[in-house]
Amino acid sequence: MTAPPSDQERAAMVALGLVNGVGHARRTTLLTACSTAYGALSAPFEFLRALPGISNPCATAIKTTSVAQGERVMREVESHGGTCLVPGDAAYPSILVNIPEPPGVLFALxxxxxxxxxxxxxxxxxxxxxxxxxxxxxxxxxxxxxxxxxxxxxxxxxxxxxxxxxxxxxxxxxxxxxxxxxxxxxxxxxxxxxxxxxxxxxxxxxxxxxxxxxxxxxxxxxxxxxxxxxxxxxxxxxxxxxxxxxxxxxxxxxxxxxxxxxxxxxxxxxxxxxxxxxxxxxxxxxxxxAAYPEVRPTKAGTGTLAAKAEPPPALPLTLFERRVFQTLDRTPRHLDALIEVVGAPAAELLPALSALEMYGVARQEPGRRFLRA
Known part of the structure; x- marks a missing residue:
């Protein structure tokens, strides 16, 4: 089992993964020649330039990249509540490893x-x-x-x-x-x-x-x-x-x-x-x-969107108004987002939202945002 990279090597892998012009082929060349990402960032310019596929501009971009830059990006990702993933991490998606251009670094939230x-x-x-x-x-x-x-x-x-x-x-x-x-x-x-x-x-x-x-x-x-x-x-x-x-x-x-x-x-x-x-x-x-024969039905998803809270049946809502209601929840959603979800223009959506407001089952907040009342 491969040991996880050290903090220094992880930061170097993040930095190397973000160098412009260094894709999977060049990254593989660098790691083969230098053993580690830290070694690639520390290698002399002439050594890098002598590697197959590493041009002058590419070698220059690598030499202007530092472990400190990787550390800074990692701190920024953490400040957003996210995680950095590099090849070899347990959480790095194995399904991406063999695609033509696998990412050198991923950020997940x-x-x-x-x-x-x-x-x-x-x-x-x-x-x-x-x-x-x-x-x-x-x-x-x-x-x-x-x-x-x-x-x-x-x-x-x-x-x-x-x-x-x-x-x-x-x-x-x-x-x-x-x-x-x-x-x-x-x-x-x-x-x-x-x-x-x-x-x-x-x-x-x-x-x-x-x-x-x-x-x-x-x-x-x-x-x-x-x-x-x-x-x-x-x-x-x-x-x-x-x-x-x-x-x-x-x-x-x-x-x-x-x-x-x-x-x-x-x-x-x-x-x-x-x-x-x-x-x-x-x-x-x-x-x-048929493309997923190994999976079986689960409880999730066996209902419909209407399985969420329905408007009172006594309300004389049209089918379209009920459909609009079903897209609302307790989180305010901008009109533009509702247009995308419902698949109807504002000219159709706004009268339906007004009807739902009139019946007391929806309300509007400032900024054209709507939610379930």
């Missing part, structure tokens, strides 16, 4: 035990249809009902729907961030972010305070698919970023399932093309569960 769970990734468009949100909840319910952990990317749209449905079904979920802890992106997901850190797990390879950029989402997407045996695509327009996750899943040898959509729907153009090109369709829960 929440329930670390979820990293050992069988998981399914559920992804889709930011701009989705009501059909998409309904399908997403159906998939999540099936997954949670078999004890699977739901992985998604904490973006607005179907990512948020997937996470919230998993939590509302009393299931487990991992949110992979394209930024560091302390940055809430998108801002409308603040309530979801706080709930995930309490009830689920937030995971990122970006240090605290790191803001998202176009490249960071591509890196995030490979972790979403890497953590799961199957990636289910709910909706994706032509050119959707969701298709990057599909490419990552296929390169990792993971299965991909796709929800068919109407040929008239712009948000289903990408998914329908995937089906045309041979992707496995998701038509019913058994399609997904």
């Amino acid at each position: 929440g329930r670390l035990e979820l990293l050992d769970r069988l998981a399914v990734a559920v992804v889709g468009s930011r701009n989705h249809s009501t059909y998409g949100s309904d399908a997403c909840r159906l998939i999540v319910q099936a997954a949670v009902g078999r004890g699977l952990c739901v992985v998604s990317g904490m973006a607005r749209g179907l990512d948020a729907v997937a996470h919230l449905a998993a939590l509302d079904y009393a299931g487990d979920t991992i949110g992979v961030l394209g930024n560091g802890f302390g940055v809430i992106y998108p801002a409308a997901n603040r309530g979801l972010y706080e709930r995930m850190r309490r009830e689920g797990l937030l995971l990122t390879e970006f240090p605290p305070g790191n803001r998202p950029n176009a490249g960071s989402f591509q890196r995030r997407n490979r972790l979403i698919s890497g953590l799961a045996r199957v990636t289910v695509v709910v909706e994706a327009a032509s050119g959707s970023g969701t298709l990057i996750t599909v490419d990552a899943a296929l390169s990792q040898g993971r299965d991909v399932m796709v929800v068919p959509g109407a040929i008239t729907s712009p948000t289903s153009v990408g998914t329908n093309r995937l089906l045309r090109d041979g992707a496995t369709p998701f038509l019913e829960s058994d399609d997904l569960l």
Whole structure:
């Protein structure tokens, strides 16, 4: 059994894992030549430069990195209540070890035990249809009902729907961030972010305070698919970023399932093309569960979202108003977040919220935030 790294070596591994331009191949070269991350950071420039694949700029970046920088990042992660994970740690997810570009360091906030769970990734468009949100909840319910952990990317749209449905079904979920802890992106997901850190797990390879950029989402997407045996695509327009996750899943040898959509729907153009090109369709829960023959039904997830508190039956609410009520809980949720979860525009959602307020089963707080009364 390999002994855990010393505090100094752990800090060096964190620092080396964050050096720009040092991916898995270069990191492997460095650790082979220098034995340890501390040795790699301490090696002379000319020695580093002589290693295969280590360019002048790369060697310079390594020499300008120190163990102290790793220690500082570790303190920042701890200040957020998080944990640093490096390859070799017991909690480092073994399912990521053999993907094409495994992360050199991960930062985790929440329930670390979820990293050992069988998981399914559920992804889709930011701009989705009501059909998409309904399908997403159906998939999540099936997954949670078999004890699977739901992985998604904490973006607005179907990512948020997937996470919230998993939590509302009393299931487990991992949110992979394209930024560091302390940055809430998108801002409308603040309530979801706080709930995930309490009830689920937030995971990122970006240090605290790191803001998202176009490249960071591509890196995030490979972790979403890497953590799961199957990636289910709910909706994706032509050119959707969701298709990057599909490419990552296929390169990792993971299965991909796709929800068919109407040929008239712009948000289903990408998914329908995937089906045309041979992707496995998701038509019913058994399609997904067939990929996890070892799991059995659990108590969690066997109900529906409506199994949460219902409005009094005597109230003359429409079906839509009851559905909106079921998305509310005791934590105030911003209108933008409700729009994502319900899958309806503000013009439809606000009258329903007003009706719920009028009947005394919901209330509004400053900042367009709503909760169950």
